[in-house]
Amino acid sequence: MTSKTTLKFMLAAGALSVGLSHGALAQGTVKIGSVLSVTGPSSFLGEPEDKTLRLYVDKINAAGGVAGKKIELVIYDDGGDANKARTFATRLIEDDEVIAMVGGTTTGSTMAMIPVFEEAQVPFISLAGAIEVIDPVRKFVFKTPHTDKMACEKIFEDLKKRNLTKIGMISGTDGFGASMRAQCVKVAPNYGMQILIDESYGPRDSDMTAQLTKIKNTAGVQAVVNPGFGQGPAIVTRNYAQLGMTATPFYQSHGVASKSFIDLAGPAAEGVRLPAAALLVGDKLPESDPQKKVVTEYKQAYESATKQPVSTFGGHAYDGLFILVEAMKRANSTDPQKIRDEIEKTKGFVGTGGIVNMSATDHLGLDLSAFRMLEIKGGDWNLAQSGS
Amino acid sequence: MAEFLQFLISGLTVGAVYALVALGFTLIYNASGVVNFAQGEFVMLGGMVTVFTSAAGMPLPLAALIAVGVAVVIGLMLHRFAIEPARGASAVTLIIITIGASILLRGIATIVFDKQFHKLPAFTGDTPVDILGAAVQPQSFWVLGGAAVVVLVLYVFLEHTLLGKAVLATAANRLAARLVGINTTTIMALAFGGSAAIGAVAGILVTPITLTSYDVGTLLALKGFAAAMLGGMGNPVGAVVGGLLLGLLEAFGAGYISSTYKDAFAFVVILIVLFAAPQGLFGRRVVERV
Numbered sequence: 001m002t003s004k005t006t007l008k009f010m011l012a013a014g015a016l017s018v019g020l021s022h023g024a025l026a027q028g029t030v031k032i033g034s035v036l037s038v039t040g041p042s043s044f045l046g047e048p049e050d051k052t053l054r055l056y057v058d059k060i061n062a063a064g065g066v067a068g069k070k071i072e073l074v075i076y077d078d079g080g081d082a083n084k085a086r087t088f089a090t091r092l093i094e095d096d097e098v099i100a101m102v103g104g105t106t107t108g109s110t111m112a113m114i115p116v117f118e119e120a121q122v123p124f125i126s127l128a129g130a131i132e133v134i135d136p137v138r139k140f141v142f143k144t145p146h147t148d149k150m151a152c153e154k155i156f157e158d159l160k161k162r163n164l165t166k167i168g169m170i171s172g173t174d175g176f177g178a179s180m181r182a183q184c185v186k187v188a189p190n191y192g193m194q195i196l197i198d199e200s201y202g203p204r205d206s207d208m209t210a211q212l213t214k215i216k217n218t219a220g221v222q223a224v225v226n227p228g229f230g231q232g233p234a235i236v237t238r239n240y241a242q243l244g245m246t247a248t249p250f251y252q253s254h255g256v257a258s259k260s261f262i263d264l265a266g267p268a269a270e271g272v273r274l275p276a277a278a279l280l281v282g283d284k285l286p287e288s289d290p291q292k293k294v295v296t297e298y299k300q301a302y303e304s305a306t307k308q309p310v311s312t313f314g315g316h317a318y319d320g321l322f323i324l325v326e327a328m329k330r331a332n333s334t335d336p337q338k339i340r341d342e343i344e345k346t347k348g349f350v351g352t353g354g355i356v357n358m359s360a361t362d363h364l365g366l367d368l369s370a371f372r373m374l375e376i377k378g379g380d381w382n383l384a385q386s387g388s
Numbered sequence: 389m390a391e392f393l394q395f396l397i398s399g400l401t402v403g404a405v406y407a408l409v410a411l412g413f414t415l416i417y418n419a420s421g422v423v424n425f426a427q428g429e430f431v432m433l434g435g436m437v438t439v440f441t442s443a444a445g446m447p448l449p450l451a452a453l454i455a456v457g458v459a460v461v462i463g464l465m466l467h468r469f470a471i472e473p474a475r476g477a478s479a480v481t482l483i484i485i486t487i488g489a490s491i492l493l494r495g496i497a498t499i500v501f502d503k504q505f506h507k508l509p510a511f512t513g514d515t516p517v518d519i520l521g522a523a524v525q526p527q528s529f530w531v532l533g534g535a536a537v538v539v540l541v542l543y544v545f546l547e548h549t550l551l552g553k554a555v556l557a558t559a560a561n562r563l564a565a566r567l568v569g570i571n572t573t574t575i576m577a578l579a580f581g582g583s584a585a586i587g588a589v590a591g592i593l594v595t596p597i598t599l600t601s602y603d604v605g606t607l608l609a610l611k612g613f614a615a616a617m618l619g620g621m622g623n624p625v626g627a628v629v630g631g632l633l634l635g636l637l638e639a640f641g642a643g644y645i646s647s648t649y650k651d652a653f654a655f656v657v658i659l660i661v662l663f664a665a666p667q668g669l670f671g672r673r674v675v676e677r678v
Contacts, residue, residue, distance in 0.1 A: 206598030
């Protein structure tokens with residue numbers, strides 16, 4: 001069986017990689033597939049993921065590959081379209097015969113692809129945010145990004161430390177904002193949070209002063225939480241300052257954890273808090289932090305290769321790739337089933353998103369410590385002093 | 389009262405942008421009978437070109453001027469290379485051409501510029517002005533004032549210049565206009581260039597408030613079109629009133645009813661208006677002569 005599979009790989013590699021890979025035929029390759037939203041509305045997620053995967057697969061191959069085999073990366077761009085994603089997923093399985101997949105930029109495209117990989121019994125490490133990807137647990141599906149539920153819990157934990165329990169919410173109606181809002185509403189009672197007012201805005205709205213005015217005029221609101229991503233939260237933040245509400249603590253989500261948020265929101269972003277991965281504050285982490293080495297190395301490698309500021313989204317792809325590569329090393333096999341078993345046994349993996357400990361019931365493996373509470377000060381991310 | 393004023397000004401600001409987009413629709417519709425769905429892309433070009441030229445070190449007024457120039461050139465090219473060659477085609481074909489053009493322009497924008505959001509500094513600072521308890525961004529006055537100036541200039545042009553009267557004549561009856569010696573092709577080119585300029589001005593004015601990216605045009609075109617329909621397609625006054633009304637409906641809908649349903653609320657009102665008056669608030673009744 002093994003030799004037959006290898007032969008198949010070699011034939012497939014030979015047929016498809018004419019003029020592409022050097023020496024792939026000589027040594028034998030393993031194929032890892034990926035479907036990403038490199039273009040389209042989610043391109044700001046997909047592009048860094050794409051660059052990260054290519055960068056590190058090249059690095060791994062240059063260092064001799066995995067278990068003596070070079071990795072051949074097959075990336076398709078779904079343009080943010082879940083239908084296309086599903087078509088490409090089928091192509092990865094049937095034509096390219098990949099042994100595993102690291103991809104699925106958005107929750108929508110991930111959910112569309114899950115049945116394909118479950119049926120083919122090929123491990124699928126998703127880069128999408130929502131908790132639905134791994135809850136309920138599916139045998140072959142894993143993910144690396146933190147869930148929106150964890151973001152809510154981290155925010156509420158911070159609020160509780162500051163003795164603030166009455167909050168207002170203003171959420172985007174896009175997939176991310178709506179999903180996180182629902183999770184926040186669900187976990188709020190666990191932290192004794194009372195949501196006094198719950199407003200929303202459309203993903204392309206250009207003015208949120210009406211909603212914020214309502215929140216401002218609601219008596220007793222001690223803090224405001226804004227689940228959302230894209231440009232919406234930047235406008236909310238600007239309107240928040242415009243209406244002179246900055247005395248009330250303001251929380252954004254991990255959805256805006258990129259430098260462009262600070263640029264877009266400008267001085268209005270001062271004092272805003274948000275939960276985010278350690279990657280954003282790599283240089284500010286204490287030396288003793290276990291993630292320090294991984295995040296500074298990734299940041300350095302990514303920024304020097306792409307000349308673009310690092311984002312947490314590319315970090316998710318990094319984590320996914322290396323969880324897979326380490327599982328392949330441990331399995332010492334290209335059998336998808338064995339690789340799956342090893343991915344599930346991932347313990348103490350230090351990634352850019354946190355320390356991953358997977359189990360049969362947890363295909364994410366991150367706890368709340370994976371999130372750092374950041375505060376924007378002087379136009380930069382800073383670790384927030386807890387309880388202050 | 390402060391709350392009411394806050395909603396009012398926020399609605400008027402957003403509405404002024406819808407009004408300018410609707411005005412662009414109207415100008416081209418009048419001259420050619422085409423609903424130009426690339427109208428939103430002119431708004432995008434205004435904002436994006438200004439952002440990128442000013443980032444390249446150009447002073448803001450000059451960057452804005454260049455942006456309007458670029459938009460006008462692209463508007464003229466749209467007419468010359470896409471609309472004019474298909475002259476004899478039906479209105480539906482021409483509309484589909486403009487949809488294609490809008491997709492093309494968006495695609496080119498992702499290559500020439502990028503896919504990120506960008507901002508412009510507010511023209512006169514970010515410190516909110518307090519008006520009876522409502523906090524207003526100074527840029528809102530720029531948007532409102534700019535829109536008023538555009539409307540005024542357009543009015544003077546249409547009513548008090550020979551060329552403007554030629555546009556009106558073409559709008560009223562293209563065949564008759566041609567018979568009295570008006571070059572309707574030039575008038576159509578003028579309409580495309582003019583509405584591109586109006587769109588670009590809207591984009592420049594509003595970018596400091598709303599930010600911009602390659603795809604901001606899509607939704608603005610939709611809202612501007614709705615505003616033009618509400619006011620009555622082809623009527624400049626209707627376009628302005630329709631735009632402001634749509635902005636106000638959204639702001640008051642979000643403020644007093646529910647932010648979840650504010651878009652639905654605005655569109656339900658439009659549907660009711662169009663149900664009662666299918667030609668829009670200020671629209672001409674179209675009489676089909678057989």
